[in-house]
Amino acid sequence: MDSFEAELQACLPDLWRYGYALTRNRDAADDLVQDCAERALNKRSQWREQGALKPWLMKILLNIYRNQKRSLSRRPELVAVDNTDLSWMPVSSDPYASHIALCEIARSLQKLPEEQREALLLVVLTGLSYREAAETLEIPIGTLMSRLGRARISLRVARDGYSSDSPTIQPSST
Amino acid sequence: MTEPYAISMDMLHAFVDGQLDDDDRIRVEQWLVHHPEDAALVAEWQVQNETLREMFPAMESIPHVRLGTQSQRQRIPLHNFKPIGVATFAMVLMLFGVVSGWYARGVFSEINTETTHVVLSEAMSAHVIYASDLRRPVEITADKESLLVKWLSKRLGYRLEAPNLSALGLKLVGGRLVPSRDGPAALFMYEDDTGNRVTLYVVHGSGDQMAAFRYKSDGNLKTFYWSDEKLVYALVGEVARTKLLSLATSVYEQLS
Numbered sequence: 001m002d003s004f005e006a007e008l009q010a011c012l013p014d015l016w017r018y019g020y021a022l023t024r025n026r027d028a029a030d031d032l033v034q035d036c037a038e039r040a041l042n043k044r045s046q047w048r049e050q051g052a053l054k055p056w057l058m059k060i061l062l063n064i065y066r067n068q069k070r071s072l073s074r075r076p077e078l079v080a081v082d083n084t085d086l087s088w089m090p091v092s093s094d095p096y097a098s099h100i101a102l103c104e105i106a107r108s109l110q111k112l113p114e115e116q117r118e119a120l121l122l123v124v125l126t127g128l129s130y131r132e133a134a135e136t137l138e139i140p141i142g143t144l145m146s147r148l149g150r151a152r153i154s155l156r157v158a159r160d161g162y163s164s165d166s167p168t169i170q171p172s173s174t
Numbered sequence: 175m176t177e178p179y180a181i182s183m184d185m186l187h188a189f190v191d192g193q194l195d196d197d198d199r200i201r202v203e204q205w206l207v208h209h210p211e212d213a214a215l216v217a218e219w220q221v222q223n224e225t226l227r228e229m230f231p232a233m234e235s236i237p238h239v240r241l242g243t244q245s246q247r248q249r250i251p252l253h254n255f256k257p258i259g260v261a262t263f264a265m266v267l268m269l270f271g272v273v274s275g276w277y278a279r280g281v282f283s284e285i286n287t288e289t290t291h292v293v294l295s296e297a298m299s300a301h302v303i304y305a306s307d308l309r310r311p312v313e314i315t316a317d318k319e320s321l322l323v324k325w326l327s328k329r330l331g332y333r334l335e336a337p338n339l340s341a342l343g344l345k346l347v348g349g350r351l352v353p354s355r356d357g358p359a360a361l362f363m364y365e366d367d368t369g370n371r372v373t374l375y376v377v378h379g380s381g382d383q384m385a386a387f388r389y390k391s392d393g394n395l396k397t398f399y400w401s402d403e404k405l406v407y408a409l410v411g412e413v414a415r416t417k418l419l420s421l422a423t424s425v426y427e428q429l430s
Contacts, residue, residue, distance in 0.1 A: 013232055021230040029233075035308045039369055046367055063369065064308065071306035105225045123191055124226045130193055145184050152187075155222050 004044055004053075008037060011054050014126045015061055021121040022065050036061040055132040062118065062136065108155050116151040119144055181205045186212060190219040290399070290406075292355050294390055297375035297408035298397060300352045300361050305371040305411075312348030312363050322349045326360040326376075332404055334376060336362050337428040342421055344372060372411035372418070374425060379406040387422055389415070398422035402430065 012033060019032035039060050040047070047056050109117060115137075122133045123144075134144040181202055188194050189202040206213040304311050314322040319336055327334045329351055336346055344364040352359050352375075359377035366372075379401045390397045396418050399408040407429070409422045 016233050017230055020233070021226070039308075043367060043369070060369070067306045071302050105222060106229060109226075109229075121226065121230070124223050125230055130188065130191075145187060148187055149183060152219055152222060156218050 004047075005041075007053050008040060008057070011057050012037070014054070015057055017125050018058065018121060019061060019065065021125055022062075022118070032061055032064055035064050039064070052132060052135075054126075055128060055136045058122065058126065058128065058132075058136040059138070105155055108157075112151055112154055116147045116154070119147040120151040123148060181209075181212070186216055187219070190216055190223060290388075293375075293377060293406050294397060294399060294408060296352075296354045296359065296377070297373075297399070297410050298392060298395055300359070300375055301371075301373045301395065301410040304350065304352075304361060305363065305373055311371070312361075313350035315348040316346040318348075319346065326351060329358045330360055330376065330378070330405075334360055335429060337374070337425045339364055339372075339421060339424060342417075342424060343367065344421065347371065370411070370413065372409065372413060372421060375408040375410065377406050379404055387419070387426075389419075391415075400426065 015036060016029050016033045019036075020026060020029035023029055023032065036057060040057055043060075047053060109120075112120070119133070119137060122128060122136060123130070126133075128136065130141055130144060134141045137144065139147075185194070185198065185202055189199060194202065206216060314325065316322075316336075323334055323336055326349060336349065338346075343366050345366075347363040347365045349360060349362045352361050354377050356378045359375060362374040362376075364372045364374070387398045387400050390399070394412045395410065396413070396415055397408050397410045398418055398421075399406065400422070401407065407425065409418060409425060411418055411421075413421075
């Protein structure tokens, strides 16, 4: 195994985690990582010119994911299942409050615009620097920060207000 | 409330995401002691981050990835991408001039719009379905190009050719037969260095001849289409319109 392959291997756990968060499906994450690795090996000559490997790999993975999602979106009946099914969530052994937080965040995560979801998950789960994340998403850092900011506001409103429809952040008490 | 931010919102995000060096981190920590609103915000974001990490845990074991098996079959020629990009860009500009002049002649013959609509929709569907398929996008791969061309020619009843687009940075992936309202259609697939794919769809024409390219876009998906006396051609891809036009021009020149 040469150094490229060694470095690729080292990036696999983070690639898989991001793929899992995007697809919410372990098998789909496996496939994404496999396809990403294959494509990266095919295109390795191109990378030599470009510096850091991980953002480049993330970019490849994201492209594959977006293409697949687009081809599925022509069949809306398949997408709907993904959006409503929360049974994939791990059962938390933490106190009840933390489980509520998990549910609320999971729900509002699904409601985020795709671009905000991609940005938030990339920053939180993959260990990339802001600069590398911006490079992966092919946006300026300022845009990355604003997507991150908006995503976090949406998640907060959802958690505090129990409904993202409500602009107030008062918990409804009876 | 109106106090100017010595610590910006971006800094707070960076603090939560562990993106600060030690000095900045200590500055933010000190700031938070005296700014409870910001401290609450930071605490909220930390809960969000922890929750996301809990929802999507790192995998238990390294995934089994097959390295260096399939990947060996198509070695990309070791060329530098950037100079080609510049050359392509120059060519695009040149072709754009040529083709817009061609457009300006206004040579549009009568076309059957219903037929065109069907062909376009079939060509775009074929692209969406097969170009996104990473494992088996084509039935016959480019290493058996002559077999591919012979087979598709036989099924369509016309002598076809797979245009060579390597000068524009695209290599042939292969092709397949696809069904259409008007019988069998041929799909040739091309791919650039980043794996972005463009497909050429060829099907029997209705005899309506289009003397110029026509253009249709559906979101990011763009199509140039034209016809000769026998066949209708549609070149479909998610690339810049000017790039697609230069590709279409090259295909047209090679096939006419």
